[in-house]
Each structure stands twice: as structure tokens, then as C-alpha cells.
Amino acid sequence: MKVDCVRSVIVHNIPNQPRRMDDQMMEMQRLMPCNSRLAAFISCRSCLFAVCQNSRDNWIPRSSVVNVPFSRSGTCKLCLNPPKCSNDANNCSNFVQPFGREDGEELSYISFNESICEMCMSGEVNEAMSLLSQMEALGSRPNLKSYTLLITALGNVGRTLEADAIFQEMTSLGYRPRVKAFNVLLRCFLRKGLPGLADKVLLTLDDLGIQRNRETYEILLEYHARAKRLADTWLVIAEMRREGYHPNSFVYSKVIELYRDNGMWRKATSIVGEIRGMGLSLDRKIYNSIIDTFCKYGELGEAVEVFKTMQLEGIMPDITTWNSLIRWHCKFGDVSNALDMFISMQEQGLYPDPKIFITIISRLAEQGKWDVIKKTSENIKHRGHHRSGAIYAVLADIYGQYGRFQDADNCINALRSEGVKLSASTFCIIANAYAQQGLCEQTIKVLQLMEAEGIELNLLMLNVLLNAFSTAGRHLEALSVFNHIRETARPLTFSITYSTLMKAFIRAKKFDQVPSIYKEMEYAGCTPDRKAREMLQAAEMVLQQRHLEFLSNTP
Structure with missing residues (x-):
């Protein structure tokens, strides 16, 4: 029946005299149902024209209708068949991504949901959202798992408004959200400094009778600990215990950090004895908190001793451990030891994050050691990390004041040309580099470029902008x-x-x-x-x- 429909439509649209392609497209879209397999044909003008010219008074074989191949990148493979044409979906003004797989078959409800889940878990958020719009255009809706993974993926990249919109859509359809979805929104709102909205999430959670889990409490605990609110932190811990969630290494590490930030570093280190008394072994999180506590108060020797003890107990230091040691050695002027640790970290197979690189080169810049900055940047790039090395080269140029990337547009374009994926973290690092130099206009420009990429400003980025103006007075x-x-x-x-x-x-x-x-x-x-x-x-x-x-x- 579908083949007959295809025949009647195409024959109806083959005129004796050429008509405008726009008119043909409009008439075919009017006559064909949106979920027809012919939707693939009306996605590309060049293919439609080729099919119509070859069909004349003959209908299209069923195999041609079913097997309309489109790649996930959006290239129309049908154009490769005679008569050949080099049509690309990106250059076709009427192109719409088809509702089908590469083999031409329509995606079923199950396939749609599986594809959305797969894309969300692999970080392809834009592709997942595009697939969601296609699914809704067909009059269908994702299942609860797909909605939850979409909210999680959007939240992980800082797209809070979209995550909240998906959440509202999910609840309006009658789905009962799981606690995981609430946790994602809670974390997003707290990261953006919106505690009022976070409170509403918790109230909704309680109204629906959904029990908070350990992750919920840990999100609240991390928020209060970062804000240095000692009383609120202990209230959350007390509530955790009432609900049967005993403190783990994450909780103890946050308490140690909180005491450290409030100037009670000796009390922070005394918690170690309490942990051992409870029969708990010290893990990497707790060791990292202790090392950072000693470092912050200038006890670098003690920190190095704890670092050695950690390794003797078979616990390998991670990037957080190295970052803490390097940052505080730089802070207290011991740049030579910081550089030695920087090299040792890379020899152990750990790749430094840009924040630590900024710490080292900013300290070297203060001492006027421009040659060391350049050499350090080149050594990182020669270790085989080409794309990340491009970020370090840009940072070295900004701090070294070589002048090549004193304009934010040139900086971002250089990273794009190297194939660097411009995430919220990358923009924030570049903006922070300009901010620390007091280059306010360039900091603003980076944030504007970030917004143009669809990334929302959060509290951390606003603090970066505040720092730029503060540094410039x-x-x-x-x-x-x-x-x-x-x-x-x-x-x-x-x-x-x-x-x-x-x-x-x-x-x-x-x-x-x-x-x-x-x-x-x-x-x-x-x-x-x-x-x-x-x-x-x-x-x-x-x-x-x-x-x-x-x-x-x-x-």
C-alpha cells in the first residue's frame, strides 16, 4: 500500500513541464504522512529531483524506498547512486535529519530510547536532544530512563535551564521521577549558586514521598563545606546518621577540609585518630585532605611525609594529590620543588590539569623566567598530548605576555584549529588566565564567546569576571x-x-x-x-x- 502511495505521489508530481522544486517539495510534504519512509526523500532536494527524473511514469521499487541510507553525520548517501551528485546535508537548505537508521529502517520506539541513552552516556548531548526532537515530531515520548539520562547529561555540562525544562516535561507526562533526577537538579542549582531553587527541589522530593539517598546528602554536604558553613555541615551529617547513612571517607574528607578552611587545622588532623579508632582505613580522599591541610598552613615537610606514608601503604597518589603539593609549593615560593613534582607526576603517567599549569607559569612569570615557561609548555606538548598541549601553549603565551594571544578571538580560534573541544571548563580556564592578568575586556569577550556556544554562565565564571575587574582595580x-x-x-x-x-x-x-x-x-x-x-x-x-x-x- 505504501508503494502505491509512493507511486501516486511521484507520478502526480512529474509535470510535463518543469516546475519549481519548492512547489514539488511542498506538495509532496502535504500528500505524504510524516512517518512515511518517503520522509527520507523529501529531506534532500537534489535526491528528490534525481528520483523524480529517473522515475518518470514508473514507480520506485520497494527496495529503493526502504533502503534510503543516511549517515549519522547527516550526509545523504542516496546521492551517491546514479545519477550521481555530491550533495551534502550541511549545504542543502531544506535538509532535515531523517527519522531512520543507516540501513534505512525507521527507528522503533525501543531503538529511539536506546539511541538517546547511548548518546547521553557517551556525552553526545546535542545529538541526544536532536533525536528527542525527532521522536516528539513523530508523536512519541521517551521513557523514564531516557528522560533521566537526558537530565543527567544536560546537568553534567551545565545546561541547567534545559535540564529543568526536560524535568518539568517528564513530570507533566505523569512520570514519577527517581531520586537520581532530583539529585542532578539539586547539584546544578547549588553549583550555580541558586539555593532557593535547590530548596524547592528538596521540598518537591519530600512532597512526593521519595526518600533522599546518600548522594543527596553528599551534594548538600559538599555545598555547605565549600561555603565554609560549619554548623550547616554538621546538621547534614546528623540527618544522615538518623537516616542510617554512616559517614564514609567522602564525609570525613569534607569535614577535614572544612576545619582546615576555618583555621582549625590541628583539629582537622586529629580526626585521623578518630577514623582509625572506628576501624576505618584511610583511603585516597582522606589522605588528600590531610596533605592539603598541612600544605595550606605551610607545613610542607609534614605534607611530604604524609605523601610518602600514603605510598608506603600502597595507595597511589592521584591528580588531586599532586595538584595540592605543587600548588602549595608554588604558593610558598618553592618553585624548583614544584617543577620537580610536576615532572614526577607526568613520569607516573598522570597528565597535569590546566589549573596547576597556570599556578606554575604565573609564579615563573613573577620571577621573569620566560624561557622556563616556554620550555615547560613545549615539554608537555612533546609528550604526545597534542590537543591539550594547545591549551597550555595558549596559557603560556598569555602569562608570558608574548602577544600572540592577547586577543580572545585569536585564542579561541587557535584552539578550534587544533581540534580542541571547547567545554565550559576550557572557557573558564582561558577566562581565568586573562582575569589574573587584569585583562577585563578579554575576559568579557571569552565569556561572550562561551555564551555564543550555548554554555550558560555559572557562579564560578561570574567570580572569574569579578576577579578580572578586581585585579585591574x-x-x-x-x-x-x-x-x-x-x-x-x-x-x-x-x-x-x-x-x-x-x-x-x-x-x-x-x-x-x-x-x-x-x-x-x-x-x-x-x-x-x-x-x-x-x-x-x-x-x-x-x-x-x-x-x-x-x-x-x-x-
Whole structure:
């Protein structure tokens, strides 16, 4: 029956005199059902024209209708058959990705869901969303598993609005979301500094009678620990215990980090004895927290001893361990040992992340060792990591002030030409590199290019922009960004947001505003870190000195 329909449509559209292809397309789309196998033909004008010209008064054989091959990249393989034409889907203005497989068969409901799940798990988010739109165009909807994986995949790449939209669509169709979907939204909202929306997720979870799992509590725990909220962290741990979830290495590592960030590093290290007393063995997470605690307070020797003990117990250091040691050795001026560790890490097969590379080259830049920066960058690229090496080359150029990538457009285009996948993390790293140099306009341009790629701004990226203005001493622009963060993320997630604003006013010599910012930080529930306390003391000393000078000059 379908073959007869195909014959009647094509014969009806073969005119005695040539007609405009647009008219033929419109009439065929009107006559054919959207789920017909002929949908493949009307996806490409050149193929339609070739089929019509060859068909004349003969119908198309069934095999030609069924086996319309399209590749997943969107290239129409039918055009390779006589009469040949080199038509590419990307150059065809009327091309729509067909609803079918490479062998020409339509995707069934099960195949659609399997393909969506496969794409989500492999990180092909755009392809999965495209397949979702095709499925909905056919009047069908994904199953619960596909919806959950779509939400997870979107959340992992920071596309919070789309993840929330998919979640709302899923619930409107009567699906009962699993706790995994709620956890994804909860993590997304907290990462973007939207605790109000995160609270609504938890309320919805409770209203539906869905029990929170360990992951839910760990997301909340990580949020409070990063915000340095000691009391809230212990409340979450107490609730975990009531629900039967005993603290694990993740929980203990966060508690150690929290004590460390609040200046109670000796109490942080004493928790190790408590862990051993409970019969728990120290794993990599806890060792990493202890090493970072010692490093932060300048006990580098103790940190190295713990590092050696860790290896003797058969626990291999990971990238977090090396990053901590390298970062703090640089922080305390021991760049030579930091470079040795940097090399040792690579010899053990671990590839350094850009943040640590930034730490090393920024310290080398302060010392004017431009040749070492260039040599370090080249050594990384020669180890066979070509695409990632391109990122390091760009960073080395920015910090080394060689001038090649002082414009953000050139920088991003260079990375694209090297085949680097521009993720949210990559944009943030490049923006941070410009921000640390005080290049505000270039930082803004990077963030604009990121938004053009469909990546949403989050709280971390706004902090990067705030840091750019603060480094340049442009306190009014910094205050504007701060107010935007305060309006969209209440309460603020990180105390570093306040610290960065304090830095902007100090560099602009507006010392009288620094104490009020410090008080607002405390009022927001954020524990001031050591850097904030030092800036407050510096500002108060200057204000006191000015007051004494004023009194001495007063008759």
C-alpha cells in the first residue's frame, strides 16, 4: 500500500513541464504522512529531483524506498547512486535529519530510547536532544530512563535551564521521577549558586514521598563545606546518621577540609585518630585532605611525609594529590620543588590539569623566567598530548605576555584549529588566565564567546569576571558584578566572592568600604578565610593611619 502511495505521489508530481522544486517539495510534504519512509526523500532536494527524473511514469521499487541510507553525520548517501551528485546535508537548505537508521529502517520506539541513552552516556548531548526532537515530531515520548539520562547529561555540562525544562516535561507526562533526577537538579542549582531553587527541589522530593539517598546528602554536604558553613555541615551529617547513612571517607574528607578552611587545622588532623579508632582505613580522599591541610598552613615537610606514608601503604597518589603539593609549593615560593613534582607526576603517567599549569607559569612569570615557561609548555606538548598541549601553549603565551594571544578571538580560534573541544571548563580556564592578568575586556569577550556556544554562565565564571575587574582595580565594575551575583544567588555560595570584592576596593584605595564588605560576609553566613582577614587588617591599619594624620594636622 505504501508503494502505491509512493507511486501516486511521484507520478502526480512529474509535470510535463518543469516546475519549481519548492512547489514539488511542498506538495509532496502535504500528500505524504510524516512517518512515511518517503520522509527520507523529501529531506534532500537534489535526491528528490534525481528520483523524480529517473522515475518518470514508473514507480520506485520497494527496495529503493526502504533502503534510503543516511549517515549519522547527516550526509545523504542516496546521492551517491546514479545519477550521481555530491550533495551534502550541511549545504542543502531544506535538509532535515531523517527519522531512520543507516540501513534505512525507521527507528522503533525501543531503538529511539536506546539511541538517546547511548548518546547521553557517551556525552553526545546535542545529538541526544536532536533525536528527542525527532521522536516528539513523530508523536512519541521517551521513557523514564531516557528522560533521566537526558537530565543527567544536560546537568553534567551545565545546561541547567534545559535540564529543568526536560524535568518539568517528564513530570507533566505523569512520570514519577527517581531520586537520581532530583539529585542532578539539586547539584546544578547549588553549583550555580541558586539555593532557593535547590530548596524547592528538596521540598518537591519530600512532597512526593521519595526518600533522599546518600548522594543527596553528599551534594548538600559538599555545598555547605565549600561555603565554609560549619554548623550547616554538621546538621547534614546528623540527618544522615538518623537516616542510617554512616559517614564514609567522602564525609570525613569534607569535614577535614572544612576545619582546615576555618583555621582549625590541628583539629582537622586529629580526626585521623578518630577514623582509625572506628576501624576505618584511610583511603585516597582522606589522605588528600590531610596533605592539603598541612600544605595550606605551610607545613610542607609534614605534607611530604604524609605523601610518602600514603605510598608506603600502597595507595597511589592521584591528580588531586599532586595538584595540592605543587600548588602549595608554588604558593610558598618553592618553585624548583614544584617543577620537580610536576615532572614526577607526568613520569607516573598522570597528565597535569590546566589549573596547576597556570599556578606554575604565573609564579615563573613573577620571577621573569620566560624561557622556563616556554620550555615547560613545549615539554608537555612533546609528550604526545597534542590537543591539550594547545591549551597550555595558549596559557603560556598569555602569562608570558608574548602577544600572540592577547586577543580572545585569536585564542579561541587557535584552539578550534587544533581540534580542541571547547567545554565550559576550557572557557573558564582561558577566562581565568586573562582575569589574573587584569585583562577585563578579554575576559568579557571569552565569556561572550562561551555564551555564543550555548554554555550558560555559572557562579564560578561570574567570580572569574569579578576577579578580572578586581585585579585591574576597577571597583565600580567589580561592584556591579557582585550585585548581580547577590541578586541571582542568595545567599552567596563562596566567601571568595566577598574577598575578591574587598581586593577590588583595596586596589582602588577605597579602604573605608572594606570593613562593611567584611561584615556583610559574616552576616551572609560565610566564614572569612585568612586572606579576607589579612585584607581587613590592612584596610583598618590604613584607616587608622589616616585618622592619626588627620588629628595631627588639626590645630
